[in-house]
Amino acid sequence: MTISQDSTGSRKAAVVMTSIAAPNGVMRRIAEDTTRLGYDFYVIGDTKSPADFALDGCTYLSVDQQLALNSRFAVTCPTRHYARKNIGYLLAWRSGADFIVETDDDNMPSEAFYHPLDPHLPVATLSGTGWVNLYRYYSDKLIWPRGLPLDAVNDPLPGLPEPVAGYAPIQQGLADENPDVDAIYRLLLPLPFSFDGDLRVALGNDAWCPFNSQNTIFFREAFPLLYLPAYCSFRMTDIWRSFVAQRIAWANGWTVLFREATVVQDRNDHNLMRDFEDEISGYLGNRRIAELLKELPLAGGVDRIPADMRLCYAALAKEGFVGQEEIALLDAWLDDLASGE
Secondary structure: OOOOOOOOOOOOEEEEEEOOOOOOHHHHHHHHHHHHHOOEEEEEOOOOOOOOOOOOOOEEEOHHHHHOOOOHHHHHOOOOOHHHHHHHHHHHHHOOOOEEEEEOOOEEEOHHHHOOOOOOOOEEEEOOOEEOOHHHHHOOOOOOOOOOOHHHOOOOOOOOOOOEOOOOOEEEEEEEEOOOOOHHHHHHOOOOEOOOOOOOEEEOOOEEOOOOOOEEEEEHHHHHHHOOOOOOOHHHHHHHHHHHHHHHHHHOOOOEEEEEEEEEEOOOOOOHHHHHHHHHHHHHHHHHHHHHHHHOOOOOOHHHHHHHHHHHHHHHHHOOOOOOHHHHHHHHHHHHHHHOO
16 A cells, blocks of 8 residues: 555545534534545544534534444443544444544644655654654754653654655654643643654654644554543543554554644643643553553564454553453454454
């Protein structure tokens, strides 16, 4: 599979988000763009979503419509939770999408947002570095991604090696104006903030950096790794997903690619002290999670991704990072994927 930034050819694509808001400027823009591009656009509602949600160019599913799907996951997943976004991924999987572009309802996209880079693109690839504050490659100002251990924020940056060929079926775009930083940054340091340049950097084996669910592209073979856990802190669900995805990607010989900003975020209202409280489990636990995952004897191979995911989440559940209920929910997700092939 080879897709360039400038041409997606006849590949089928979908944009996925979850929202409890009425159609806003971001959703209307994406609906217009996806209609023009021939992409599907799924918005997954929740119990607080408006009953009269309507937007041309968008497939919207209320909770009742989600429960009517042939989906164990839709029935099992708790409501009033960001993890219901997984239902949109399932719909895109079942529709035959070749790649999924995921975002949130406060990210205004550029044209580049919709177009993945060629996953075989030669790129500077870090390996064996441990934790890396990738945001610092895009700015000389102090900044770090949500989920990076605080004691790694000021670590020296590894020098970037010469670009090499690899395969990156997971690609993270940055966000300008209000980038994905943690509550400590937001409480202490200035915003808005914009990144510099159009650098591309890939993470290879044992080079760790969190990525989010706000501006990320997954190719089809990596779709199972989209799974967002429900039985953990809301502020850690996509971060811990990213650690599982990185570990399994490396077992498959894949990399995770970071690229320039392709959205501008006008962030929805947040209570920053509540965000801080919800992030404590990550501040205290993210290094340990990486150690746990690194030690696991993963099999590797696309066909073994479900088994490797079960190993990863079982380890997280055993250590108390996710609840034991997560295992049944993950099984429902994997069963839905298998039945939708």
